[in-house]
Amino acid sequence: MAEKIKVATTSLAGCFGCHMSFLDIDERILELAQVAEFDRSPLTDIKHCSAAVDIGLVEGGLCNAENVHTLREFRKSCKILVAVGACAINGGIPALRNRVPLEECLAESYLHGVGVENPQIPSDPELPLLLNKVRPIHEVVKVDYFLPGCPPSADVFWKFLTDLTSGHEPSLPYPLVHYD
């Protein structure tokens, strides 16, 4: 049997909604498992990409330094890198904070917010530093394909992956293109 296609996934500044929607392909995942296997992914809990991943699916934009680090690892390891969902594509809902200075965001959440006890800005050195603004991933690495939607429907994932695994240039017909 031919070697299986390696698929890695990650969620950066996203809500895991895209991953949930991906799993909405339901029993079709068995069909997918015939030709593909998961590499690094929250679904496998594998922490790093193997050397040659075929398809990397990236949910979420970039809101902190660790997101940038992870994205670069994906770009390095994946032959095909895919921006999945509104947040990866244009920053999405997390980017609504871009109009508020970072200091004010932190103060609202950790100092003056409703119900805050023991107010302090988290400063543990283990915590990744926040970026000044949330950014989409195509501003940092080259992205090969984009799957819009918030989240993209299961059918979008299915169409895209089956196009790729059957050797077609992926395309999304009108009914599969949504930004919401």
Place this chain on the structure above:
Amino acid sequence: MNIRNTITIDGTPVPFQDGDTIMDAATRAGIYIPHLCHNPEFKPHGSCKLCTVNVNGRNCSACTFPAADGQQVLNSTEELNATRRTITQMLFVEGNHFCPSCEKSGNCQLQGVAYFLNMLDPHFPLFYPERETDSSHPDILLDRDRCILCELCVRASREIDGKNVFGLSGRGIHTHLVVNADSGLLKDTDLTPADKAAQVCPVGAIIVKRHGFESPIGARQFDQQNVSEWSLSWEPAAMGDEHG
């Protein structure tokens, strides 16, 4: 062939009437040319350039360019649609378009056109501009983040409502929509939800409050119908008066 008062669009002969623009002739013939700032109920504005067509070898705006005997017009070509897609991407990155949190999503013409052009990504770096939202009016919200500066509200308020509530100010990238009141706020104007200006916005910049989620995402206009079919379903009938 009789070419009097006839142009061709993508090789198809299309008759036109005196005073028609290329857009008028196309609309009457049931041919869709993508557009945003054009609305057949108003005088053409020619600002968004989405309606770019090729006339006898030159690109021009179909909504303002007069039809003339024998013109050969290219409309639905891969190249023109790529240009239009780029224009649409620029419109998206210049504003703040977070569709999942926008009441207009699914009913928005900018989105509809982007779907039509199979725009899957913004291509350019995002501007994330800082623009002011005006929620002062009890019934109407003005969210400048989503404004594409088409001036339809400006034209509607002046020409139909007779109120002159809106205007554009500034130049280039600093152009922005202003409200004609000393305070600059919508609450200090006589704009009402029944005004044409409150209803004509093709995007989610002017929103009549408390209607946003009446129909669920997935069951809205452009979820059901391609923007080309939607345009042709009402625009030919709406253009009646202007050349009457």
